[in-house]
Amino acid sequence: MKGSEGFVVLVEFSVKEGRTKEFLELITRHAEASFANETGCLQFDVIEDGNDAHRVFLYEVYADQAAFEAHRTMPQMPTTLAGLEPLIESSRISMHNRFRHPRPTAAVSRRILVTAPALRERHHLLKGLEQAGYELIFAPLDYTPGETELVTMLGGCCAVIAGMESYTRQVFAQCPELRCISRLGVGHEHVDLMAASNAGVAVAVTLGTNNDTVADYVLAAMGLLATRTLDYDAAVRRGEWAPLFHSGLSGAIIGLVGFGRIGRSIAKRCQGFSAEMLVADPNMDPDTVARLGCTLMPLERLLPQVDFLSIQAPLLPSTRQLIGGRELAAMKPGSFLVNVARGELLDETALVSSLRAGHLGGAVLDVFQREPLPANSALLEAPRLILTPHIAGLSETSLDAMARRAVHSLLDVLNGVDPGQGYLLNPEVVEPIAVL
Structure with missing residues (x-):
C-alpha cells in the first residue's frame, strides 16, 4: 500500500x-x-x-x-x-x-473481549493492554460462539482479540462501541471486511508471526509420514521387530499448493533435502517462484508428479473443495498429503475413501471443516491418518509473537494510529478516538 x-x-x-x-x-x-x-x-x-x-x-x-x-x-x-x-x-x-464512524465517537469503553482460545490460560501475554488501563474479558468457551452469543459477549467492548468466530453485518449493527477486531492469526475469512469498514471497525491480522512455526510443522509431518514413525511405534508396542521399508524426504518431489509466507518458508526448508519443489498458485509469477528454487505450474500438472502435497492456500470461494476426489485420484499411488490451510479446501469424505482404498500412503490434517472435530467424524477411523487440533502455528514462540502483534495493533488503532506494514486490512478507518 x-x-x-x-x-x-x-x-x-x-x-x-x-x-x-x-x-x-x-x-x-x-x-x-x-x-x-x-x-x-x-x-x-x-x-x-x-x-x-x-x-x-x-x-x-x-x-x-x-x-x-x-x-x-x-x-x-x-x-x-x-x-x-x-x-x-x-x-x-x-x-x-475517509470513513467516519456512523456511531458516537466522543468516547469508547476500556473493555476488550478475548475470544482466542490459545490466550485463555496465557493472560500474561496481554499485560500490555492491562498496563494501558484496559479491562480484559475472557470468553469462557470451549467452542466457537454463534452470532447471538458473540453479540452478547461484545456488549460494552471497544475491541476484541478474535478467534475463529464470524463477524457479520448483523454483529456490527448490534455492537456500536466496537472499534477494532485484532485477529490472532492471518486468516480473515470469518470477518465481513466490507461491513467492518462501513461500520468504522478496523480489522487487524498478525502477519509474519507464525509462518516459520507452520513450516516446521509441515516438515515434521512429512517426516513422520515418510519414515512411518507411528507405524513403527505401534509395531514395537505389539512386540514386532521388523522393517517396513519406508521412504524419505531426500530427493523427493514436493508440491506446494499456495506460495505465500508459509509456502515460501516450507520451500526454504525443503532445499536442505535436495527436494524438487513444484508450486501451484494462480497469484504467483514464475520468476518469483523460481528465485526459491521452485517451478510454477497448474495444479492439474502438479498432482501426478509429487510424492508429498502440502496445502497452505487461503480459503476463498475459488479454493473451496480445491482438493477433491478427482484431484486425490490424480496423485501418485502411495503419495502423502498435509493440510495446514483450512478444512474447507479439502474434500474430507474423498480423503477417507482414498486412504481406505490404499491409494494415498498417508495424510496429516491440522484443520477440519468442523472444529472441534465431531466425535462421529469418519476421519477418526481412517487408516494412516494423523490428526492435530489446529495447532500448526501455535508454538510458544509464535504465540508470543502473535499476541504481541495483536496487542500493538489494537493499541495503535485505539489511539488513532495505523500500525503500518499491512497489519490493518482497512487502515483508512483509523482516526483519533477519545477513550474514557
Missing part, C-alpha cells in the same frame, strides 16, 4: 452463475494495472466473499477525488467495463472522503 489517506471507493459486484473465475481474472488484471501505473491509486484490492461465491468487492483508495476521476477516464477503462458487463448481475458503488 502506498499510503492510507485519501478518497475511498467501495464497489460490490454480484457475479453471474458460473462466471466468477472469469470475472476475477479480468478484475484482478485491472486492479494490478491501476495500482502499478496510476500514482494517485494508493490501494486497489479485490476481495472475495468467503460465504458467497458470487459476491466480489473492489476496495480502492485514491490520493483524492481528482485521482479517482482520473482513474475513471483512463484509456483502458471502456474496454475493462465492456469486458465486465456480461459477467455481472449488478453492482453498487459508494465513495467516502
Whole structure:
C-alpha cells in the first residue's frame, strides 16, 4: 500500500452463475494495472466473499477525488467495463472522503473481549493492554460462539482479540462501541471486511508471526509420514521387530499448493533435502517462484508428479473443495498429503475413501471443516491418518509473537494510529478516538 489517506471507493459486484473465475481474472488484471501505473491509486484490492461465491468487492483508495476521476477516464477503462458487463448481475458503488464512524465517537469503553482460545490460560501475554488501563474479558468457551452469543459477549467492548468466530453485518449493527477486531492469526475469512469498514471497525491480522512455526510443522509431518514413525511405534508396542521399508524426504518431489509466507518458508526448508519443489498458485509469477528454487505450474500438472502435497492456500470461494476426489485420484499411488490451510479446501469424505482404498500412503490434517472435530467424524477411523487440533502455528514462540502483534495493533488503532506494514486490512478507518 502506498499510503492510507485519501478518497475511498467501495464497489460490490454480484457475479453471474458460473462466471466468477472469469470475472476475477479480468478484475484482478485491472486492479494490478491501476495500482502499478496510476500514482494517485494508493490501494486497489479485490476481495472475495468467503460465504458467497458470487459476491466480489473492489476496495480502492485514491490520493483524492481528482485521482479517482482520473482513474475513471483512463484509456483502458471502456474496454475493462465492456469486458465486465456480461459477467455481472449488478453492482453498487459508494465513495467516502475517509470513513467516519456512523456511531458516537466522543468516547469508547476500556473493555476488550478475548475470544482466542490459545490466550485463555496465557493472560500474561496481554499485560500490555492491562498496563494501558484496559479491562480484559475472557470468553469462557470451549467452542466457537454463534452470532447471538458473540453479540452478547461484545456488549460494552471497544475491541476484541478474535478467534475463529464470524463477524457479520448483523454483529456490527448490534455492537456500536466496537472499534477494532485484532485477529490472532492471518486468516480473515470469518470477518465481513466490507461491513467492518462501513461500520468504522478496523480489522487487524498478525502477519509474519507464525509462518516459520507452520513450516516446521509441515516438515515434521512429512517426516513422520515418510519414515512411518507411528507405524513403527505401534509395531514395537505389539512386540514386532521388523522393517517396513519406508521412504524419505531426500530427493523427493514436493508440491506446494499456495506460495505465500508459509509456502515460501516450507520451500526454504525443503532445499536442505535436495527436494524438487513444484508450486501451484494462480497469484504467483514464475520468476518469483523460481528465485526459491521452485517451478510454477497448474495444479492439474502438479498432482501426478509429487510424492508429498502440502496445502497452505487461503480459503476463498475459488479454493473451496480445491482438493477433491478427482484431484486425490490424480496423485501418485502411495503419495502423502498435509493440510495446514483450512478444512474447507479439502474434500474430507474423498480423503477417507482414498486412504481406505490404499491409494494415498498417508495424510496429516491440522484443520477440519468442523472444529472441534465431531466425535462421529469418519476421519477418526481412517487408516494412516494423523490428526492435530489446529495447532500448526501455535508454538510458544509464535504465540508470543502473535499476541504481541495483536496487542500493538489494537493499541495503535485505539489511539488513532495505523500500525503500518499491512497489519490493518482497512487502515483508512483509523482516526483519533477519545477513550474514557
